[in-house]
Ligand SMILES: NC(=O)c1ccc[n+]([C@@H]2O[C@H](COP(=O)([O-])OP(=O)(O)OC[C@H]3O[C@@H](n4cnc5c(N)ncnc54)[C@H](O)[C@@H]3O)[C@@H](O)[C@H]2O)c1
């Protein structure tokens with residue numbers, strides 16, 4: 001199993017590290033445009049192999065896509081991150097050009113690869129890949145909901161005073177400060193609805209903290225987060241590589257599902273060896289349906305800024 005990660009920056013390197021530590025891929029290629037940067041990150045990570053006990057071979061490449069040839073899965077993290085005070089949508093100008101070129105180069109050398117899009121604004125970048133490549137839609141996956149759901153679980157556990165492993169929750173919708181839809185109606189502590197443990201006001205606070213999870217970290221760090229994003233990507237990659245068929249909320253092209261059309265947005269999907277093997281239709285409350293519609297309008301508006 002060969003995995004390429006384009007962009008050896010904060011998220012790309014974190015993602016490569018988690019993939020290696022989980023030790024399911026034979027090879028990870030990191031590629032970046034900065035001269036020597038990916039090679040340096042790869043060498044540094046390889047020097048953790050004996051310490052962390054993995055056999056995955058990590059190599060680096062400066063813009064040489066021949067080294068990525070015949071990848072089974074490719075992750076696109078290349079592009080600029082936001083700074084405090086910015087929205088993800090403001091990154092569209094620079095990142096659209098990068099994502100378009102990178103996806104084309106990847107597919108020239110790995111025509112059978114499954115692509116995972118991470119660069120922001122992620123739902124619009126996923127849509128861009130859908131519109132500008134010939135890849136079937138089940139092979140184009142946007143990562144956002146897996147991360148947002150991890151943040152939702154973190155906030156739920158904090159509010160309830162429960163261990164995170166006891167808490168389950170999912171965030172669908174657009175990966176944006178306003179567009180995320182944390183699914184309160186499905187959130188549970190070991191099968192008991194979270195409403196048994198939290199007041200409406202506390203629940204609303206959890207929802208708001210989840211939605212601005214990325215912005216909160218960006219303010220603290222001066223740039224956006226990387227550990228949880230890298231771990232979230234590695235979970236998607238593992239489910240595909242090992243054909244685990246796990247459910248994650250991912251951005252995917254919708255054709256009528258959830259009443260939505262002609263956009264990529266986060267919905268629950270089954271991830272297996274073919275990429276997105278099924279879009280899972282779950283029951284939403286009326287309030288969640290209305291929020292999903294509003295979120296889709298936001299994503300479509302950003303998509304309208306693309307030069308297609
Ligand atoms: N979808 C998500 O949940 C999520 C989470 C975190 C970050 N992100 C996004 O991921 C992107 C990367 O974030 P980061 O913190 O790793 O940034 P970073 O600046 O640390 O790394 C980005 C890397 O991309 C490289 N790059 C730029 N253009 C390239 C090109 N054409 N080809 C190859 N490499 C190129 C840069 O040299 C840099 O090393 C940002 O757009 C950020 O907003 C998304």
Ligand SMILES: O=C(O)C[C@H](O)C(=O)O
Pocket residue numbers: 081082088120147175213214215218224225229
């Ligand atoms: O917040 C960001 O800009 C990066 C990423 O989308 C995140 O949620 O951490």
